[in-house]
Amino acid sequence: MALIDTVREAERLMTICNACRYCEGHCAVFPAMEMRLAFTEGDLSYLANLCHNCGACYAHCQYAPPHEFAVNVPVTLAELRAQSYQDYTWPPQMAGVFERNGLAVSLVTAASLSLFLLATALLVDPAVLFAVHADGDFYRIIPHDVMAGLFTAVSAYVVVAFAMGFRRFWQQTGESYASFGRPRPFLQAMRDSLTLRYLDGGAGDGCTYPTEAPSQSRRVYHHLTFYGFMLCFAATSAGTIYHYVFGWQAPYGYLSVPVVLGTTGGIGLLIGPAGLLWLKHKADPDAFGHGRRGMDTGFLALLFLTSLSGLLLLVLRETSAMGVLLAVHLGIVLGLFLTLPYGKFVHAIYRFAALVRYALERSRAAERPEA
């Protein structure tokens, strides 16, 4: 059933909304809708990826169920969005992973965790594995080249998968790659995503999530998650520069750049995902959908565990627990990386691309003389 029905439902809703337009101040979805009289499947998928599931247009809809029009935009767009992730997946054979995403993510993570534990148990001398390394040197457990080689290969795969997904999304919009690179719309989209502009409800009070009272909590937790992630990424990059440019070997001191970045980011990645999970738990499923695919939960839990195991590793790196913790942490990180193209993370790619397209459409509309 799903796809055809969801597309039809989204089309029905957009037709009602386009005649009503009361929500046009809440987010980019409605102004983008207003530029159209009819909605193709591609348009709908674009609109779905512009939606943040903030709930404002449900809480404020005079036609929400039990009204006979039964308008629930966030739930339908969320469904369509999940469907679009599946459609854009590369390689397409992997699309099924989105069907039961929470389960798939857990299985992959469990497998990569077991792999690391098993490999260390088999390959590392127990005397070394359970020894106290006064300087907390990871490379005694897993050699640098093995670690770097493995994660470089996985990262390269992830980047290709993202690029292919983006390509599918962008082709469907019918826009050229040159327009994707136009500086002003691109910068506008950057600003909108880095500030989470459309989680402000339209007046700066925040979104109607998890209840109908506007609140900044979702935005704050999302910022903690996103910037936490970016700081951890920066920490890894700084470590790479230390290693290859300066020839400085890890482990680095508590006040070194990589460790400070990683610790700060890690704290963000603990609070952010935990907060988002807590909000999700409080949110009314009628308003926001049941998230039956477990996609959000799987991804958030994985981010949280990555950070938790990383921070524990840091704190306990000079104890006999270090060896096992290292294997656990790397196992979780590998699980995270492997599932990045096949889980909730992809929303970042498609939402950003959708925002670029929105900025393009806006700038074109502004260039056109009043129709």
Place this chain on the structure above:
Amino acid sequence: MTVFEQSFDVLVVGGGNAGLCAAITAREAGARVLLLESAPYFYRGGNSRHTRNLRYMHDAADGIMTGPYREDEFWDDLLRVTKGKTDEPLARMMIRTSADLGSWMMARGVRFQPSLGGTLHLGRTNAFFLGGGKALVNAYYRKAEALGVAVVYEAEVTDLAIEDGRFVSAEVVHAGERHSVRASALVVAAGGFEANIPWLREHWGEAADNFIIRGTPYNQGHVLRLLLERGAMQVGDPRQCHAVAIDGRAPKFDGGICTRVDCVALGLVLNRHGLRFYDEGEDFWPKRYAIWGRLVAQQPGQVGYVLIDSKAVGKFMPTVFPALQAASIRELAGKLELDPDTVEATVTAYNSATRPGTFDWTVLDDCRTEGLDPPKSHWALPIDTPPYYGYLLRPGITFTYLGVGVDARARVLMADGTPSDNIAAAGEIMAGNVLGEGYIAGIGMTIGSVFGRLAGKEAATHGAH
């Protein structure tokens, strides 16, 4: 102890914009307030949840609106549409008192869209609620509850004990049980009677059966009738109502804003006999849409049929239901169940009466007919480019004007002109005092907000005695 046994200073009947403004004001003044709303939670907020904007006077652009809109201009606008059927001192008081509405509302959680340029021609005079009227209603309920106003849904006021113009108690039906509620003062804000078809029939005859009610099914007007029966002064004409021509396929109740059909000025409107009956191009649609409800209501069967050709596509607001489409006028007439011969003759007569001009739907252009009765004064392009489109129109009632008289403190006037000691009224139930006829966009919410605050204040002072 149930809420009905507790003691309150102020009882507010009706939880739309007017009732909420009254309840919040009274509570802020220290009164213990009970608000009774007959609808269930989802339908709370009556017709106010269908609104989009309000009008208030302001001396300068304020970020919400693009330019000044002063007392005299507001008054002139009101005078023009009501053709003098208004109470000047009361209306001017309302206009002046509206000046601080924007900031008052924002302080209580209502949010506005940034000022809108162009399209609706209302950016200077009207403030648009971010998220529409339901967002406003939700914000007011949150505020009221945070302040400690007691709110009961599905609580319908079915009787009022009034002695010598003084409110004594109200009978309330809630969860199948009758309760008697006492309070020192009463605010009635229960809206009009537009959803009460038998009552409409008293004034419109059988035609009322074909009316579509654009808003809440809960505005039955029982409280209005009770007040009039218990000696309150009647104002307004029971036949006067705000009615627009909407899509005939709209739900019988509560279809709200999205059922509008905005292409009348771009096409022709026929009645059931396939004949035109009014100048479709008289003025801009936003200024004229409020007369078309009546026009259609006066046609046989209370229906109209609007015809456009493909040149009009994209020049009007999208409609919620798709148009009927055909390759020829005859075919379209058939689909609309009209006589193809007459329709064809009407269109041909119109087409040959059109005179060349420069078509511009954003101004009152010079495309008009000559020697046609009724004429089409603007935007009169021939209907000649297939595909052709058609919509069925029916009258959609927005609200009624019959109400109770009030004074400048929102106190209900008794039939002899003396103000009631402890009953105040606000919103649609007293709108006829300032709006005896006609309509200007956004004034329904102005009336409810201004008189709601006055009523709340009045009732609170009374409760403190």
